[in-house]
Amino acid sequence: MSSSQPEDFSRIKFRLGDAVYEGIVMPRTLYEDKEHITVKLNNGYNIGLRLDEIEILEVGPPQRQQEVVAEEREIPSQGPRVLILGTGGTISSRVDYRTGAVKPAFTAAQIVDMVPELTRIASISVRTVMNELSENMQPSNWAVMAEEVYRAFEEGFEGVVIAHGTDTMHYSSAALSFAIENPRGPVVFVGLQRSSDRPSSDSATNLLGAVVFASRSGAPGVYVAMHEGLNDDLIAVHSGVRVRKNHTSRRDAFRSVNSRPVASVDVRNMEIHFKNETAKGAGPMRLLNRFSERSAIMKYHPGFSEVLLRTYFNRDVFDAIIVEGTGLGHIARKAFPFVKEFIAGGGFVGMTSQCIWGSVRLTVYETGRDLLSMGVVPLGDMLSEVALVKSMWALGNELDLREVMPRNLRGEISERREVE
């Protein structure tokens, strides 16, 4: 029954044992040999096959698209209108044969083709708005994404799904949380931890979960939908301002920190199980999508150079510094003069903790009290990444950071305040 390798992205029909299947041939990766192929079946799952175990019955033309351009497509169907925005990243990546590395190449539309169940949940439209690996995403990209989401709701879409690389997805989800006040529906970021052409790809179920939540939750807000655990069927939906990528490669790498996930979507029956409250906004939708780059995270550590202190706490360069302090929110006393001068010059210094979990408290120890007296603002249990994005947003939109940073706007900080 030996067969030769069909061309990548060709649609094939093949026999395995007594059954006949159809699917799309995925490109070989570095990790596969010439005796195997991976086929994306019509049900959305990848299957790894030995070529000599199957009989290829039909081979269609390759489905691959060479170049990604601003692309728009609608797949009319029943159900709520959901827009999938393609931004690049692994969810739309493929292997580069020259280097063996993964490059962004699939279009969002091609991904939808691979997950035909999507059309049974919602009426899907697809727009590719950029094609950027997530490590290259900058605040200017957040502004574009926010505008596209705003436009989608104006056009009458009921939910938006954003396919995004996972590296900086939590920075982008925080950015859109702040940039769109009172979104009319759910905005759900989704990525995958493995490239779409590897056998254990999780894009199909992630994307399904995201579309289910975007179309059926009735919960306006910005979220991240990713695998809840190693189980195939459960997708966790996290608040966009409480989530962090906490593992380099596991597909359940995204975790809610200092908060429970918002919901769990079971993709077997498309049911949503809420686990936490969602932020209820009232009032008209507003777009506030300017971001300043005059802010940075400063992760303090022992032996932290004075040259670095001078660069971070420099009013010519920065308007805000988010310190990732140690423990409850501390830095060495040698940093104090720099902090003091920066604040005296009108700069904002917000304190978070490199511990990640828990809340900063500056009233417990002498060091914290000294920092408070200089005007350092404790940021409770806000993640440093979220605090960075919020400060960039507040600066860009000319808000008063001392007022707005410690105040809860989108669920990013717990209400219980420090006893001062």
Place this chain on the structure above:
Amino acid sequence: MSSSQPEDFSRIKFRLGDAVYEGIVMPRTLYEDKEHITVKLNNGYNIGLRLDEIEILEVGPPQRQQEVVAEEREIPSQGPRVLILGTGGTISSRVDYRTGAVKPAFTAAQIVDMVPELTRIASISVRTVMNELSENMQPSNWAVMAEEVYRAFEEGFEGVVIAHGTDTMHYSSAALSFAIENPRGPVVFVGLQRSSDRPSSDSATNLLGAVVFASRSGAPGVYVAMHEGLNDDLIAVHSGVRVRKNHTSRRDAFRSVNSRPVASVDVRNMEIHFKNETAKGAGPMRLLNRFSERSAIMKYHPGFSEVLLRTYFNRDVFDAIIVEGTGLGHIARKAFPFVKEFIAGGGFVGMTSQCIWGSVRLTVYETGRDLLSMGVVPLGDMLSEVALVKSMWALGNELDLREVMPRNLRGEISERREVE
């Protein structure tokens, strides 16, 4: 039965119900009112009491020591000789009445007095070698600690316990892991998450667990001993190069990352349950305690300023930069020219991940392959904090960073190497 408040640190005997107890009056904190006192009982536990519920039978003179000086004390007893080194931090902190904040003030000897069970486990000596809050610890402090540990083994101690503030304890434990090659016995860092004068203080059991492991494990190496969970009786012992403070305030804040804890100590029966292998060194003990400050952690984020890139990748200031990249170990392509020039100038760039869990891999994506081709060295599953300390140590001792950084020396990096 109303009683007036006895003086802080006075030894009192009191009746509660039918029983009579003895202990030391702990100073009031901001969080306590005038109707309560906290007493450190002779068994080492703190108890919060309403003054009108107890009858004070005897009040002794205050046990408080005003000034901490280099102090040495021996408490002769049976069992292995263990040295407790006091360095400052919460484990030897008390409340400052002027500010209400916690300052370092107890001596290590006073703490041992509060935990008399210690003398049943080992023959304890105590030395206060510095009095520094852990957020102020610098590489020069690591050098002193390492020398004191080396000296202790030379003097015939079988184990060393280092009482240390928790904020930067994991940086210090990594530093001593590298600075002492083949220590003759266990070196166990211990801290506590709450100050010693608060009712739920965990110093007693932490210190017990540390002394048990230092005296009875027979496992040379550097460790951190802290509460395993919310249970009072179990103390987790972590490898000094695999541990991280992951919560600002929980007493089980310290967690092993990318590794299981080495052991669990049950302080009810003083038993040690090993859970992981310990590094077995062979050869004579060596002290390599020079640390360079020409290294820094650079946590990359979207919108990372070019001014910062120029400062970090500056050969006039730094010899090594540990990048905390996104995901599998990425940074935006705008950073590439700076990285390239720094490496061309003889600088070392090591890649870790801000995900914390998992391993960097630079062969998967195009960005990673570009970084590899520039000479960036992937540091596997090493924590960024450990990589920083290792680079400071390698620079200080004039080792070849490209050779030594990716190689496992003390269990800080998993042996499985990336397929290149």
